[in-house]
Amino acid sequence: xxxxxxxxxxxxxxxxxxxxxxxxxxxxxxxxxxxxxxxxxxxxxxxxxxxxxxxxxxxxxxxxxxxxxxxxxxxxxxxxxxxxxxxxxxxxxxxxxxxxxxxxxxxxxxxxxxxxxxxxxxxxxxxxxxxxxxxxxxxxxxxxxxxxxxxxxxxxxxx
Numbered sequence: 001x002x003x004x005x006x007x008x009x010x011x012x013x014x015x016x017x018x019x020x021x022x023x024x025x026x027x028x029x030x031x032x033x034x035x036x037x038x039x040x041x042x043x044x045x046x047x048x049x050x051x052x053x054x055x056x057x058x059x060x061x062x063x064x065x066x067x068x069x070x071x072x073x074x075x076x077x078x079x080x081x082x083x084x085x086x087x088x089x090x091x092x093x094x095x096x097x098x099x100x101x102x103x104x105x106x107x108x109x110x111x112x113x114x115x116x117x118x119x120x121x122x123x124x125x126x127x128x129x130x131x132x133x134x135x136x137x138x139x140x141x142x143x144x145x146x147x148x149x150x151x152x153x154x155x156x157x158x159x
Contacts, residue, residue: 001118003122006122009114009115009118010115010119015112016108022107023100026100030053052092056086056090056093
């Protein structure tokens, strides 16, 4: 993994962007499951597959229809009863949204820790490599100096 790749993984903007994309994919998937049906068989299958979403959509359609009609006492009571029954579903949806948010936060934290670990390992490897190269170069220079000194001694004896 290169430094640029590690930087990309730990960059807060990129992490937030990736989290946002995951949430958008989930929303898109749920929306396609609920609204993407074309024929009656598909609608029925999707309602059976996700009854909570179907219930919320039905509730929304019912509330919209009710708001267009004049209200009488019976209608108000029925609307209140429906709202009372829908409240647990709304609480469940809130809990799911909180869970998704916690999951994203946890994932971002884990990714940051993992990236920091990789960066630390890469830095350690780079330091070791530089030390090794410096030692090797030092030994090479030492050997060349020794050979040069020997050459000077030989030429002074011959000369």
